[in-house]
Amino acid sequence: MALRQSVSHITKRATQSQITTVSASPVFALWKSDLKGNGVHQRNGMATMVPPVTQDATGSKGPTAMVFMNMGGPSTTDEVGDFLSRLFADGDLIPLGRLQGYLGPLISRRRTPKIQKQYAAIGGGSPIRKWSEYQSSEMCKLLDKMSPETAPHKPYVAFRYADPLTEEMYTKLLDDGFGGGRGGRAVAFTQYPQYSCSTTGSSLNDIWRWRNRLEGKRATGEVVPEGSITWSVIDRWPVHPGLVEAFAENIEKTLATYPAEKRDKVVLLFSAHSLPMSVVNRGDPYPAEVGATVYAVMQRLGMKNPYRLVWQSQVGPSAWLGAQTSDTVQEYVKKGQTDLVLIPIAFTSDHIETLYELDHEIIGEAGQEGIKRAESLNGSPTFIQALADIAHAHLKSDIACSPQMMLRCPGCNSERCLEQKKFFASQQQQL
Known part of the structure; x- marks a missing residue:
């Protein structure tokens, strides 16, 4: 009942202006016209950053912690074992049932040497921490100018399976003066644009878990201790015009490398991380939201090219969402279609699945000059x-x-998920 009342309260406060849809070009024209006023200038068709304001003042509602949530990746090959152990222990991402505690460590140990070689091939570690810290820091500089009343906006990164872990992030929040009787606002900002219980849901479960450990009930029985951090969540943004524009810019840049007479015949393959069909059949919204992003990007591109949505990174023998990216590329090559552009549509920066799986395994092994990958979002000013x-x-x-x-x-039976949602709904009363 408490959850239902909180949901009702939130629903009444949600307005149509907060639901972004992507349609024809006027939406993008309006969004791009705002860039100059919000800290980005256009020069010779390229976006360049305006020198940011400094974080040296506190607004009436500040400071605000902006926490970027993501899967993360090992920064060195020595970290691969711990990364895989955490990943395969997470039943939200890779559900192994009652045997999770046995199969998870077994699979991670057997895969570690192979995955270490893959990270060695892309430079010895994942760049996802570098890009996440850069993106969050640059975003906060813009926010200080756009929203001085909630400044300074302090960037934090919370990875689910690699450093900095959620525990480290939460401890740093407390060390920096948030919570612990001093209050303060934190925003959990998912860096998975499309929501899945396996990704965003798992990260939120982890924040809720560490919040309970570090700021939970006191001896007096308080559910929300006075002076604890007030949390809110940005849980999905699959068709935000800026996200769509950033993808479209990178695709157009790649298409421009093909001869003009071939350009409109290039097949666009939007590739996203797959999910076990057991998760999909439970009712997870991820496939639909990834599809929404793809269609919005194609609208922005004018529907000029044929395209497909495909899925990568299947693990294990169980059924996963398909068609698989690798199989799709092989089949098109057999059919004589060798001009393909792969677009990592569910990732906001480079990591092992773009730099190794797409670049080395799929594109490299295909051996076709016409198969290319669109650049990841990484440091895109538009993004x-x-x-x-x-x-x-x-x-x-x-x-x-x-x-x-x-x-x-519809098929969720997780008490952890239920309690996490109750917690974040309860934060409405603190805002």
Whole structure:
């Protein structure tokens, strides 16, 4: 009942202006026209960052912690074993049932040498921490100018399976003066644009778990101790115009490398991390939201090229969402279609699945000059501006979390998921 009342309260406060849809070019024209006023100038068709304001003042509602949530990746080959151990122990991401505690460590140990070689092949570690810290820092500089009342905006990164882990992030929040009787606002900002219980849901479960350990009930029995951190959540943004524009810019840049007479015949393959069919059949919204991103990007591109949505990174013998990216490329090559552009549509920066799986395994092994990959979002000024716009709109909304986040999957039986949602819904009263 408490959850239902909180959801009802949130729903009433959600306005149509907070639901972004992508349609024809006027949406993008309007969004791009705002860039100059929000800290990005266009020069010779390229976006360049305006010198940011410094984080040296506190607004009436500041400071605000902006926490970027992501899977993460090992920064060195020595970290691969621990990374895989945490990954295969997470039943939200890779459900192994009652044998999770046995099969998880077994699989991680057997895969470690192979995965270490893959990370060695891309430079000795994942760049995802570097890009996450850069993106969050640059976004906060823009936010300080866009939302001075909630400044300074302090960037944090919370990875699910690699350093900095959620525990490290939460401890740093407390060390920096948030919570612990001093209050303060923190925003959990998912860096998975499309929501899945396996990704965003797992990260939120972890924040909720560490919040309970470090700021939970006191001896007096308080559910929300006075002076604890007030949390809100940006849980998904699959069709935000800035995200769509950033993808489209990178695709157009890649298409421009093909001869003009071939350009419109290049097949665009949007590749996203797959999910076990057991998760999909439970009602996870991820496939639909990835499809929404793909269609929005194709609308922005004018539907000029044929395209497909494909899926990568299947693990184990169980059924996963397909068609698989690797199989799709092989089949098109057999059919004589050798001009293909792979687009990592569910990733916001480079990591092992772009730099090794797509570049080395799929494109490299295909051996076709016409098979290429669109650049990842990484340091794109358009993308970073989009992050700032999303965060700014969220801070203005005074909504703890979206009504969509409160809806459980039809087949969900996880008490952890239920309690996590109750917690974030309860934060509405603190805003």
